[in-house]
Amino acid sequence: MDKLKQRILNEGVAIGSDRINVDGFINHRIDTAFMDEIGQEFARRFEGVRVDKILTVEASGIGIAVAAARYFGFVPVVFAKKAKPNTMTGDVYQAPCMSFTKQTLNEITVAKKHISKGERILIIDDFLAHGEASKALCSIVEQAGAQVAGIGIVISKDFQGGKAALEEAGYRVETLASVKSMDNGRVTFCE
Amino acid sequence: MDKLKQRILNEGVAIGSDRINVDGFINHRIDTAFMDEIGQEFARRFEGVRVDKILTVEASGIGIAVAAARYFGFVPVVFAKKAKPNTMTGDVYQAPCMSFTKQTLNEITVAKKHISKGERILIIDDFLAHGEASKALCSIVEQAGAQVAGIGIVISKDFQGGKAALEEAGYRVETLASVKSMDNGRVTFCE
Numbered sequence: 517m518d519k520l521k522q523r524i525l526n527e528g529v530a531i532g533s534d535r536i537n538v539d540g541f542i543n544h545r546i547d548t549a550f551m552d553e554i555g556q557e558f559a560r561r562f563e564g565v566r567v568d569k570i571l572t573v574e575a576s577g578i579g580i581a582v583a584a585a586r587y588f589g590f591v592p593v594v595f596a597k598k599a600k601p602n603t604m605t606g607d608v609y610q611a612p613c614m615s616f617t618k619q620t621l622n623e624i625t626v627a628k629k630h631i632s633k634g635e636r637i638l639i640i641d642d643f644l645a646h647g648e649a650s651k652a653l654c655s656i657v658e659q660a661g662a663q664v665a666g667i668g669i670v671i672s673k674d675f676q677g678g679k680a681a682l683e684e685a686g687y688r689v690e691t692l693a694s695v696k697s698m699d700n701g702r703v704t705f706c707e
Numbered sequence: 708m709d710k711l712k713q714r715i716l717n718e719g720v721a722i723g724s725d726r727i728n729v730d731g732f733i734n735h736r737i738d739t740a741f742m743d744e745i746g747q748e749f750a751r752r753f754e755g756v757r758v759d760k761i762l763t764v765e766a767s768g769i770g771i772a773v774a775a776a777r778y779f780g781f782v783p784v785v786f787a788k789k790a791k792p793n794t795m796t797g798d799v800y801q802a803p804c805m806s807f808t809k810q811t812l813n814e815i816t817v818a819k820k821h822i823s824k825g826e827r828i829l830i831i832d833d834f835l836a837h838g839e840a841s842k843a844l845c846s847i848v849e850q851a852g853a854q855v856a857g858i859g860i861v862i863s864k865d866f867q868g869g870k871a872a873l874e875e876a877g878y879r880v881e882t883l884a885s886v887k888s889m890d891n892g893r894v895t896f897c898e
Binding site: 529531537540545546548551552575583586592597605617618627 | 777781
């Protein structure tokens with residue numbers, strides 16, 4: 517998605533050799549018109565794929581998933597919780613999720629009643645790095661006996677290996693911007 | 708909003724005497740078509756009010772704010788963070804926010820660059836109880852020299868006093884469903 521790549525180059529801020537701050541339009545301040553275009557682009561990429569539900573993880577994934585859902589026929593969005601809230605009663609699916617940026621290990625949680633056997637689930641997230649969050653979401657989908665219809669990512673840092681690992685595991689991964697390298701803070705995209 | 712009240716009665720689950728679990732359509736699984744209607748309803752309530760930006764707090768507020776933004780002319784959404792991420796550089800506004808349900812005190816954080824002096828900011832959130840989150844968001848808006856254009860809440864538990872306190876402080880508060888009491892798990896709405 518050329519417009520996204522351009523905005524990453526113009527507005528993104530490289531932090532060290534592996535992080536990109538896009539908090540001006542994606543994950544702190546949301547450019548909602550642009551987010552709507554991102555949602556449309558995911559629908560275009562997954563055209564013809566049956567999607568019963570979108571699964572993401574709080575917090576930054578939620579706005580993207582809600583924007584995209586409209587273009588998949590207003591399918592429901594489920595967001596995994598990073599901490600199990602005390603209003604969550606009943607059975608849950610959980611999967612461990614290491615955050616390399618935060619150096620923390622979370623157990624992400626989805627109430628069992630919100631994913632059903634046989635459903636085709638599209639996973640959406642803002643970033644893909646080592647693939648930990650996506651792998652955890654795939655695990656939850658599969659624990660429920662549902663199927664991963666695909667994985668849609670706004671920005672993949674391909675050099676961190678998550679995309680390759682997910683594809684190797686057999687998942688279809690669509691990334692709207694794939695970063696090849698971030699040498700000295702200079703972002704280069706894959707072709 | 709009658710449809711919302713009906714769904715709370717049909718699908719909401721009262722927990723103890725003061726909590727309502729609406730995770731089936733608002734804050735874990737999101738009914739995105741209904742969320743779109745909620746967004747439209749906020750726009751109807753605040754018709755004629757100048758809104759330059761919507762401010763909410765992660766995580767459950769994000770989907771609501773993004774759905775609403777479309778009906779305010781795709782204004783940007785900013786969501787306050789409950790923990791300051793390590794990709795957040797530069798100056799920030801912070802305000803303390805007590806969660807009575809979780810019994811935790813957070814410092815919610817917004818990067819200074821995302822709220823500008825003179826802006827008219829609409830605050831959106833899923834629940835209003837004691838008003839702690841809304842007060843913290845108002846504080847951040849005012850620290851920035853911006854103005855609170857109004858506060859839009861999906862479900863207010865009026866009996867916990869937050870709505871009255873905010874109105875007393877001079878804010879316009881629009882609640883789509885106002886709960887008067889929750890005696891023995893039976894939800895009664897205000898007229």
